[in-house]
Amino acid sequence: MIQFDRVSKRYPNGKDALSKVSFTLPAGQLTFLTGHSGAGKSTLLKLIMMIERPTQGQVFVDNQNLNGFGNRHIPLLRRKIGMVHQNHQLLFDRSVFENVALPLIIAGYSRADIGKRVRAALDKVGLLEKENLNPIMLSGGEQQRVGIARAVVNKPPLLLADEPTGNLDPALSEEIMDLFQDFARVGVAVLIATHDLSLIARYNHRLLTLREGRLIHDGDEGEMHGS
Numbered sequence: 554m555i556q557f558d559r560v561s562k563r564y565p566n567g568k569d570a571l572s573k574v575s576f577t578l579p580a581g582q583l584t585f586l587t588g589h590s591g592a593g594k595s596t597l598l599k600l601i602m603m604i605e606r607p608t609q610g611q612v613f614v615d616n617q618n619l620n621g622f623g624n625r626h627i628p629l630l631r632r633k634i635g636m637v638h639q640n641h642q643l644l645f646d647r648s649v650f651e652n653v654a655l656p657l658i659i660a661g662y663s664r665a666d667i668g669k670r671v672r673a674a675l676d677k678v679g680l681l682e683k684e685n686l687n688p689i690m691l692s693g694g695e696q697q698r699v700g701i702a703r704a705v706v707n708k709p710p711l712l713l714a715d716e717p718t719g720n721l722d723p724a725l726s727e728e729i730m731d732l733f734q735d736f737a738r739v740g741v742a743v744l745i746a747t748h749d750l751s752l753i754a755r756y757n758h759r760l761l762t763l764r765e766g767r768l769i770h771d772g773d774e775g776e777m778h779g780s
């Protein structure tokens with residue numbers, strides 16, 4: 554689903570944020586991405602979203618080389634990607650339903666289709682009965698689940714999450730992880746950037762570790778501590 558082929562990113566100020574990073578993420582796999590602050594995690598996610606472009610190397614999403622994409626391709630690319638943020642980025646002047654509907658409205662879906670899909674997504678995250686509430690009335694864990702419903706409402710094959718459990722306690726983090734694992738099980742490629750080593754340790758998923766822009770580890774979590 555995603556392939557990085559010797560990807561480097563140097564920012565205009567000369568900072569090398571990523572150096573010759575290569576990996577492949579298949580459909581249906583959940584992968585953690587970790588590394589110290591400044592290691593390059595956000596930069597890696599930005600390259601997938603085409604918020605930034607590589608200085609060298611190639612990024613493929615769904616077998617398409619993003620180097621061949623111009624700005625007009627960006628909306629189409631982003632429709633394939635669901636993005637979950639740490640702070641949810643919900644609109645507090647709209648209802649839960651309207652927040653989740655937003656990507657579908659932008660993509661031009663019909664009203665009937667929007668209703669059906671939004672309710673299916675809210676049902677998946679267990680918030681169907683809260684569709685008319687304002688997100689401000691929800692707990693942190695519920696707000697994060699609204700963010701996840703919005704990220705998956707148009708059924709993207711790829712789900713990216715940037716510190717999705719950052720503000721949540723272990724029990725709520727587990728709920729969120731259960732959801733991500735469900736999506737992976739039905740074929741979504743899920744990439745979770747996190748500093749939360751205890752979260753990583755609780756699951757036996759593939760782990761990519763960046764240090765100063767280099768990929769220093771690619772394997773399962775046990776391998777890292779066992780070696």
Ligand SMILES: Nc1ncnc2c1ncn2[C@@H]1O[C@H](COP(=O)(O)OP(=O)(O)OP(=O)(O)O)[C@@H](O)[C@H]1O
Binds near residue numbers: 569594597
């Ligand atoms: N737009 C930019 N211009 C210049 N340097 C940048 C830019 N964005 C990031 N950097 C630098 O690139 C390096 C990697 O940053 P990045 O945000 O990818 O790290 P990160 O692993 O996501 O860190 P954190 O966990 O703190 O969010 C850092 O040294 C950062 O200061």
